[in-house]
Amino acid sequence: MPVTHAAAPSAADGLPQDFGALLHEDPEIAGVLLAELDRQSGTLQLTAAENFASPAVLAALGSPLANKYAEGYPGSRHHGGCAQADAAERIAVQRATALFGAEHANVQPHSGSSAVLAAYAALLRPGDTVLAMGLPYGGHLTHGSPANFSGRWFGFIGYGVDPESGLIDYAQVRALARAHRPKAIVSGSISYPRHPDHELFREICDEVGAYLIADSAHPMGLIAGGAAPSPVPYADVVCATTHKVLRGPRGGMLLCGAELAERVDRAVFPFTQGGAQMHTVAAKAVAFGEAAAPSFAAYAHRVVAHARELAADLGDEGFEVTTGGTDTHLIVADPAPLGVDGPTARARLAAAGIVLDTCALPHGDARGIRLGTAAVTTQGLDERDMARLAVLIGAAVRGEGDVLDRVRELAALHPPYPG
Numbered sequence: 389m390p391v392t393h394a395a396a397p398s399a400a401d402g403l404p405q406d407f408g409a410l411l412h413e414d415p416e417i418a419g420v421l422l423a424e425l426d427r428q429s430g431t432l433q434l435t436a437a438e439n440f441a442s443p444a445v446l447a448a449l450g451s452p453l454a455n456k457y458a459e460g461y462p463g464s465r466h467h468g469g470c471a472q473a474d475a476a477e478r479i480a481v482q483r484a485t486a487l488f489g490a491e492h493a494n495v496q497p498h499s500g501s502s503a504v505l506a507a508y509a510a511l512l513r514p515g516d517t518v519l520a521m522g523l524p525y526g527g528h529l530t531h532g533s534p535a536n537f538s539g540r541w542f543g544f545i546g547y548g549v550d551p552e553s554g555l556i557d558y559a560q561v562r563a564l565a566r567a568h569r570p571k572a573i574v575s576g577s578i579s580y581p582r583h584p585d586h587e588l589f590r591e592i593c594d595e596v597g598a599y600l601i602a603d604s605a606h607p608m609g610l611i612a613g614g615a616a617p618s619p620v621p622y623a624d625v626v627c628a629t630t631h632k633v634l635r636g637p638r639g640g641m642l643l644c645g646a647e648l649a650e651r652v653d654r655a656v657f658p659f660t661q662g663g664a665q666m667h668t669v670a671a672k673a674v675a676f677g678e679a680a681a682p683s684f685a686a687y688a689h690r691v692v693a694h695a696r697e698l699a700a701d702l703g704d705e706g707f708e709v710t711t712g713g714t715d716t717h718l719i720v721a722d723p724a725p726l727g728v729d730g731p732t733a734r735a736r737l738a739a740a741g742i743v744l745d746t747c748a749l750p751h752g753d754a755r756g757i758r759l760g761t762a763a764v765t766t767q768g769l770d771e772r773d774m775a776r777l778a779v780l781i782g783a784a785v786r787g788e789g790d791v792l793d794r795v796r797e798l799a800a801l802h803p804p805y806p807g
């Protein structure tokens with residue numbers, strides 16, 4: 389049943405927190421929080437994984453459910469007094485399944501990494517072979533980094549992208565799958581700006597008898613808004629974060645079919661987690677409700693339109709944009725034609741009040757910059773602002789002066805939490 393919901397409140401409705409009380413109780417931490425609010429409002433947030441959660445989401449995070457212990461699942465808890473925790477989790481699960489058209493949702497993972505860990509725990513055994521995007525091409529730490537549990541406990545094989553086009557080399561994915569017969573193939577990345585071909589991944593998995601784990605941490609909000617294709621009909625398990633384009637609290641989520649529901653639930657609790665963070669679960673429910681509103685679909689499409697515009701404008705500024713553009717909220721650009729590398733570009737941009745990350749480039753060892761349009765779109769920048777933004781980014785990377793003042797002017801026109 390589709391979720392019906394009132395119009396999604398915008399992040400522009402003001403903050404719910406009583407900073408006055410906090411200032412009185414703990415001026416030291418209140419000062420830190422206010423300085424962070426200042427930083428977020430006074431600079432431009434282009435970190436592709438960040439967004440501005442609505443005041444309603446923040447209110448749920450700061451609610452009395454933060455006090456509640458609720459190990460287990462609704463109707464089957466290890467603690468007493470869980471009636472409202474159960475109600476919040478049931479609402480979150482019902483909204484998530486309706487929003488994404490999934491048979492089952494687990495809304496307890498504390499983060500995207502916890503969701504991926506639980507997906508592996510549900511489907512794999514230590515020592516199993518897994519095929520995922522190689523870390524140099526945009527695989528996440530949980531996709532086989534030797535510094536992460538994934539690389540220590542499983543035998544990861546990395547697939548890559550075509551060095552010229554920057555697009556996933558599906559012929560290589562198929563060849564590696566045939567050669568290594570992995571137990572699972574992971575789709576999804578931290579920096580791939582195009583849509584994965586979910587149907588083709590499924591076809592390759594079926595050919596070699598592998599599970600398909602879609603790590604859709606980044607595009608989940610676009611999927612919710614109908615601005616990106618959904619992996620739900622194709623993947624055995626979908627892993628997600630709730631805090632990126634989806635604009636909810638920091639956290640994770642898993643979606644799967646009914647036949648894997650029990651395995652997935654047991655993989656989260658009791659296998660990899662203890663008590664759920666019920667205030668976060670309630671905030672996820674709020675975010676799923678917001679994401680079901682038509683205004684969120686419009687937002688998701690605007691995020692993509694803005695990213696496309698910004699990618700084209702950055703190309704005009706001289707950046708080399710990987711894959712020639714984007715289908716998502718995310719852009720990867722090589723600043724080398726402007727005479728600097730990714731880390732230098734990031735440092736110059738930070739000094740100019742433009743916050744973003746560096747990331748691997750599909751060719752060679754150099755690092756580029758990764759940026760996204762989710763947060764600036766939430767705060768109300770429009771398509772013409774993307775052109776202004778590209779000019780500011782170009783000027784900052786070239787080391788021109790006075791960019792910070794112009795960034796502050798632009799940011800001041802669109803406060804994420806007015807008042």
Ligand SMILES: Cc1ncc(COP(=O)(O)O)c(C=O)c1O
Nearest residue numbers: 437499500501528577578603605
């Ligand atoms: C593809 C992918 N998987 C997993 C994660 C992990 O999410 P978290 O940082 O919440 O653990 C991320 C985070 O950026 C991601 O991009």
